[in-house]
Amino acid sequence: MPKLHLLSLDQKALEEFAAGHGEPRFRARQLHEWMYRHLETDFRRMTNLPKKWIEKLEADAEITTLTVQSRQDSVDGTRKWAFRTQDGHVFETVLIPSGDRRSLCVSSQVGCAMGCTFCRTATMGFIRNLTLGEIVEQIHYAARVVREEDGTRLSNVIFMGMGEPLHNLENVARACEVLNSEDGFGIGKGHITVSTSGIVPKIMEWAQRAPDFKLAISLNGSNDTVRSSVMPVNRRWNIASLLAAADDYIRITGQKLTFEYVLIRGVTCTPEAARELRHIAANRNCKINLIPLNKGENPALQPPDEDEILAFETILRQGDFEVLRRRPRGPDILAACGQLAI
Ligand code: SAH
Ligand code: SF4
Numbered sequence: 001m002p003k004l005h006l007l008s009l010d011q012k013a014l015e016e017f018a019a020g021h022g023e024p025r026f027r028a029r030q031l032h033e034w035m036y037r038h039l040e041t042d043f044r045r046m047t048n049l050p051k052k053w054i055e056k057l058e059a060d061a062e063i064t065t066l067t068v069q070s071r072q073d074s075v076d077g078t079r080k081w082a083f084r085t086q087d088g089h090v091f092e093t094v095l096i097p098s099g100d101r102r103s104l105c106v107s108s109q110v111g112c113a114m115g116c117t118f119c120r121t122a123t124m125g126f127i128r129n130l131t132l133g134e135i136v137e138q139i140h141y142a143a144r145v146v147r148e149e150d151g152t153r154l155s156n157v158i159f160m161g162m163g164e165p166l167h168n169l170e171n172v173a174r175a176c177e178v179l180n181s182e183d184g185f186g187i188g189k190g191h192i193t194v195s196t197s198g199i200v201p202k203i204m205e206w207a208q209r210a211p212d213f214k215l216a217i218s219l220n221g222s223n224d225t226v227r228s229s230v231m232p233v234n235r236r237w238n239i240a241s242l243l244a245a246a247d248d249y250i251r252i253t254g255q256k257l258t259f260e261y262v263l264i265r266g267v268t269c270t271p272e273a274a275r276e277l278r279h280i281a282a283n284r285n286c287k288i289n290l291i292p293l294n295k296g297e298n299p300a301l302q303p304p305d306e307d308e309i310l311a312f313e314t315i316l317r318q319g320d321f322e323v324l325r326r327r328p329r330g331p332d333i334l335a336a337c338g339q340l341a342i
């Protein structure tokens with residue numbers, strides 16, 4: 001029998017587990033507190049648990065299942081870990097410090113099935129979904145590092161690592177709940193963002209399942225010809241259907257939506273594209289997050305230079321919506337957007 005991964009259990013399931021071992025409910029609450037308040041991973045250091053209960057826990061359960069295969073530190077303070085799962089797969093997690101903030105970029109899958117031409121993760125193909133416990137464990141691990149090395153707490157979590165989060169919707173939604181819960185990590189709903197490549201039917205499901213967390217949609221193309229050429233998902237769900245889902249999302253959740261837009265020289269970063277994107281964003285409760293291309297495996301795709309980006313931004317900023325530019329973090333250790341791959 002494989003051991004039970006306790007980070008995949010909520011408070012109630014933990015109580016059931018304790019009850020199954022003949023332990024009262026408060027023993028589960030103590031354990032929960034050790035795991036989430038003190039970030040403890042060793043049952044033997046849980047000083048108020050009776051020895052017999054500790055022995056049962058050690059026999060049947062575990063808090064950590066991942067091993068750290070490698071760690072890399074960027075000159076800009078960004079840290080990247082490669083985690084190995086018990087079945088031997090490897091995925092990455094990135095910690096991004098910015099002033100007092102500590103943002104964690106987490107993976108929802110090993111690899112990715114979506115095949116975007118500008119993204120290194122796509123070269124891995126899809127391997128498997130991460131379990132709820134594995135998603136939570138990345139955060140648990142990073143929370144310990146941030147406490148020990150920086151003396152602080154995680155402030156934001158973004159599902160922008162490997163994988164398409166809405167293809168692992170239930171586990172991602174439950175991980176968001178653990179992140180947000182006061183007796184979990186206590187991170188505000190507005191500080192947790194899930195980014196999707198645009199799985200249209202799943203956007204509606206997400207709006208109903210987890211309406212209070214932030215959603216970002218990777219648009220990355222201002223018309224179907226361009227978007228289909230860089231994102232195969234657009235051949236299944238085109239821009240019109242994606243925008244209809246985006247509008248439903250905004251209406252149902254009452255939230256502002258973020259559109260991410262990767263700037264690729266001569267492809268998505270042209271004056272024409274800037275006008276089309278301005279048209280898309282106009283009259284929608286949204287903001288645009290521009291991401292200059294981080295170079296990957298594909299030599300045909302190049303980032304624009306600063307003048308080209310400024311020209312694009314100037315056209316876009318004539319619209320009545322917020323435009324942000326995402327600065328690359330950790331490019332020297334291949335930790336920036338679209339650079340994760342094993
Ligand atoms: N799979 C999800 C989230 C992970 S990627 C998604 O695609 O939305 C997070 C963001 O990085 C996405 O908006 C994606 O379009 C962008 N991205 C991917 N590869 C990139 C690259 N090489 N340079 C810059 N941004 C990239
Ligand atoms: Fe997958 Fe996102 Fe990369 Fe596309 S950009 S291949 S959806 S991880």
